[in-house]
Amino acid sequence: MSNVLAPTTSPPKSLAIAPASSTLPLEPFITAADLAHMTFPEADLLIEDILPKNLCLLAGPPKIGKSFLCLSFIKHVTRSKQKAYYFTFEDDYRRIQSRLSQLDLHGDNFVIHCGRETQLGSTEAEEFNKIQSIAARDEVSLIVIDTMERILPQTKGKRDYEYYVRYLDNWANLALQTNTCILMVHHTRKGDGSAEYNPQNAILGSVGIAATFDTNLIMERDKNGGYLLHVEGKDIQQNTFKLSKDNVEFSWETKSPTEDLGSTQRQVLQFIQQHQRCTQTKIVHGLGKQKSQISSIVSKLCNEGYIYKEDGLLFISTPP
Numbered sequence: 001m002s003n004v005l006a007p008t009t010s011p012p013k014s015l016a017i018a019p020a021s022s023t024l025p026l027e028p029f030i031t032a033a034d035l036a037h038m039t040f041p042e043a044d045l046l047i048e049d050i051l052p053k054n055l056c057l058l059a060g061p062p063k064i065g066k067s068f069l070c071l072s073f074i075k076h077v078t079r080s081k082q083k084a085y086y087f088t089f090e091d092d093y094r095r096i097q098s099r100l101s102q103l104d105l106h107g108d109n110f111v112i113h114c115g116r117e118t119q120l121g122s123t124e125a126e127e128f129n130k131i132q133s134i135a136a137r138d139e140v141s142l143i144v145i146d147t148m149e150r151i152l153p154q155t156k157g158k159r160d161y162e163y164y165v166r167y168l169d170n171w172a173n174l175a176l177q178t179n180t181c182i183l184m185v186h187h188t189r190k191g192d193g194s195a196e197y198n199p200q201n202a203i204l205g206s207v208g209i210a211a212t213f214d215t216n217l218i219m220e221r222d223k224n225g226g227y228l229l230h231v232e233g234k235d236i237q238q239n240t241f242k243l244s245k246d247n248v249e250f251s252w253e254t255k256s257p258t259e260d261l262g263s264t265q266r267q268v269l270q271f272i273q274q275h276q277r278c279t280q281t282k283i284v285h286g287l288g289k290q291k292s293q294i295s296s297i298v299s300k301l302c303n304e305g306y307i308y309k310e311d312g313l314l315f316i317s318t319p320p
Helices: 032-036 066-079 093-103 124-137 161-178 207-212 263-274 280-287 291-303
Strands: 045-047 055-060 083-088 110-114 140-146 181-187 215-221 227-233 239-246 249-252 307-310 313-316
Touching: 045 066, 055 066, 055 161, 055 207, 066 083, 066 093, 066 140, 066 181, 066 249, 083 124, 093 110, 124 140, 124 161, 161 181, 161 207, 263 280, 263 291, 263 313, 280 291, 291 307
Parallel strands: 055 181, 055 215, 083 110, 083 140, 140 181
Antiparallel strands: 215 227, 227 239, 239 249, 307 313
């Protein structure tokens, strides 16, 4: 199969406006002065603080409910009269009909492709071109691709950093130029349970995947069996949301689930927020607590996604 994806040539749906007195050169450069006078629309969010209109990744362990979360996103978007496309390469009509019935999800502004019923294209390049045409010519706000691996070119070589950056960059440019949210589904590896654990590092495969996507959503369960969604991106604030599940439909809270923490755990979280890049030793001295107690609390906060640790320094993940 072809390893070449066609470049995005369709005009963007919205453009930045250059100043009237601009002396922009023809070369691929711009002066800081010219850039300072350009005006841009604010980042367009389909779902506040969660889903911008750019290239987004939703990763999580198998069978956690990633497809139902995608369909819950679609239901939220189409309710506001925006159009969504769902490319599910591993399902047939019967299975999708059942899921949509459970979600009470219907309407002409939601279009579905089932890979087990019909072929989208004979090559990955042809599939890319068809989705590119939809994003550029149709009034579509959200395109969901379930899963990412199904639209990447086959290769006899290693799927390394260079491979993912090279091919995913086409999709990132497509999302940017057409002002469309393109959400791809992927898997995570199992966390090691250490205090160094960062949900973003759980994305399966090369670090080139996380690096190329504009927004990374990591879905996981907490120790009580609940659902968490860790969000990190270039156009949104890093945050963690508690997901609630009603039958098969997901909803999300726009506040941090710190109500589950004890008083000392809240104190530690607040201390880290006020002293980013602090160490456990600094917390011990700052709060006057036992080293073993702080060590246990830090491990808990890391494992549940409130904070993360890099090179012995602590950073906040979820604003309390």
